[in-house]
Amino acid sequence: TVTDEHDPVMNQFLQNNTIMSSIKLDREPAPKYTTEQPSTSQELNKEDDIPAWICSKLQQAPLYGIPRVTGELCEKYIWSNKDLEENEFSLKKDPIRSMAYHPHRNMIAFADENDIVYVYEKKEKADGWSRKVLTHQFMRNITCIEWKKRARGTLAVGCQKGVCVWNIGHESSGADNVDSTSMNYLCSPGHENISSIGWDPTPGSHLLAVTSGTISTIMVYDTLSLSTMPLKRIGKGNLLLRWSPSGRWIYVATKSGTSRMWDTLDWTYKELNNPPGLWVQSACWAPNSRSLLISMHGKSDVHMIYWASSSNAAEICHEKVYSAVPAPDNVTGDDAYVGDSIKELVLCPDTGRRLAVIFDNSPTIALYAVDVDSPLTLKNKSALTKIGNIHNTLVNLPNLSTSLDSNRKPVHISLSTRFTTSNTLATLYDNDIVNFTPIIP
Template sequence: MKNLFDFTAPPDNEITLCEVDGRVHSMNIEFANLNIFTNVVDGYPSIHITRESLHPIRTGEDAKELFIPVDVPFTKHLVQIFYEQGYMEALNVAANNQQFILSKVAQGVLQMIDMINKVRLFWGSTDLQSTVSIMSTVSQTRNWPNGIFRCIAWHFDQTKLAVGTSDDVVRIYSKGTNLVPILRCRQQRNISMVSWRPLCDSEIAVACETCIIVWTIDPNSVVTRPSVSNAIILTENNHAPIVSIGWNQHGNILASAAANDQKILMWDVEMTRSTAIKRPGGRGNMFLKWSLRGDKMFSATNSVVFRVWETFKWQSEKWNTLSGRVQTACWSPCGQIILFATTEESVIYALSFSQTELIFTKDTNTSPNIAIPLFDVTEVDLDGIVVGGLIQSMDWDPTGNHLAVLFRDSNYVTIFTITFLPAVQINASCLVAGAPEETPCMIAFQKNFKQGACLSIGWSSGRLQYFPIVYSDTSASNVIRSIANTY
């Protein structure tokens, strides 16, 4: 199995700009100019979101500053904390109080709750974890709770992208215009994912802690702050926190997964009605991904169990990881191969389905029964830089030629090339480096890039970079794309 020693360390004190005809170009950040090498992203929106430009998040604590504090009896103060902040905060206050008996009782209760938490977490339960902790653990974005970026999504047919930020705002950027619509409302809290509706110019779904908001943005409007009247809010009891969503290829079904709900919901958005699909294997669902052709869907639970669904009759095939849960996965353009990585192993695995009709067969001799380890991404030292480790997210470009990998701890985005003949293989391509003080937070390939592939990278500084991979010989590129789509 190949490993990261096949990569070449990027030059010191330089940022990686692009790859043109197989050659990687980088420059010192002070003089960096992508147009020296290629102009394929001219006109793309320049995105650099600073913390100062984020909208302030209002909390209940802001109103308390308007009142003069007064002395109240401790029991009354404890009751107020219970109603305002919950029983856990009330127990913590009581445990730290100087009243001996009350303090000892509260400490004993807290110890008992802590032991129960450990037992339930051992069996894969997330019921007693905080929402922010769950969403941070599951998110495809690195440093989700404290970073500037939360999520990103490219439109399928237009050069337009949506960027979710930590102030619970979604900003829409488009090529050739400075108009940036801002999507924001009171129900939009703790954004986890955004997804454009296929076959539609102006609809986008935003997954939040307790609901899904499907916004309609008029492309001809000059209004930069659409009203919530232009949105459909989808909610379901006990379906929270919502951590993953995805549209099928026709855009008539929106699937959603919640960390504390065994059910995956299929939404009819216009009717605000949902249908549940449910299979045992975990106490919640952490990730889902439709194949590009819509005939299959991948879903991962918060345990070792994950499933591959056939979407015509909604039958599923159950799989187990060796350890940990599936953290991220991506489909090939043809929908016959899925790559995935777990939370415990630094390995990229592949499941290959050569014939669609054999995926869900009961004959174990013809059904695939093992995931193939393709690439060892264990942390290595390349000339003084550390690369690799556990994977945060992966994205496969629409042509099928490139795979981008974001690690939990590495400061570099890793790009691989994919070959399909005689079998699928992952090969080392290049490492993308940012400025010395930057770390990568999220990645996504553009959906409609014609000159090769274009990877967008969100850095911890709030800078969003376009990294084009350009082929001058478009005929060769089309041949490779044809092989990827028909394999």
């Protein structure tokens, strides 16, 4: 069910179309990899026992499309040297660590705790979804995934030691039934424990920005020319990165209580201070790249970073625009609270007029109307208006329509672009059920 506090027309639409479809993730057991020993004839570097030819290769460019033997040597001499640092970087505890909706196709990807990526695509001429499973020995401790904009099926997967860039193709319809899916691997010495990734959405660009949870340097890979540009800064690491839809700005939240807004025109940045003692939990750009909505870890407030007038970095402002006060949910009962600390927030990627929010320890999804023009007159009106709460109590699986346990909580949410008359909100629950709900823009 959906409750709407302000728009009866939208409420009627959502009440009649609560669940468009559902899928149950069919997950695989954890893969087991074996690593062959490198040849004893390889020349070794006396200082750190890494083959000298690999050292020079790493200094020149990232390992991109590397031969199999090179990957084995990296496994032997690089990967085993340093484990994850406790208290500095930790993996998400959810069984599904990341979820990403394709920017312009009805396709969604999931990365789970077994370091397997699942890609589900809606069948065009039949009901149901097709499934593709992606595994590789380099995909260890997956933290994040993101689709490349303006690409048919390019998916970046952030891992412990680097980024796996998958190019997902169709299986041929001929007798050979060949799968054209391939993977390229990106890594740089010392840049490990990947925390966030972001593709440059500019047409024709092949840039991928990558942050680490243990060092503050940002690596910008050109996946076409195979070059690397490090943006070096001192610090303990970064939490998340969001590249603006226009391609000009990169927002990076650090672990030191500050954020940086990078201008890609000249690769300078402005440092922004978070509220004292807080760090960023989630963030999403407005489609016009004029504002950014963020939430803080352990808080229910929504903040906005925006440009007061010009597009100059000096004009960036930061204000709290909404606070979801914890209160009993009158639909699900007294024990379910809406307004606990925000877990994730997402905006409609094409209009920016709808914001969906999930909270820790709550089964409810809150839906807000966003005034996209509000940054220019933020002092005079509210940027967010509560529409209502979404309670996905039904599950619409093929040949089965049943109820969802009221104790099930959303783990991840993602909003698609508008395929027909509405956007689609994908909600992943902690029992591997994914519900798809239409949202009027």
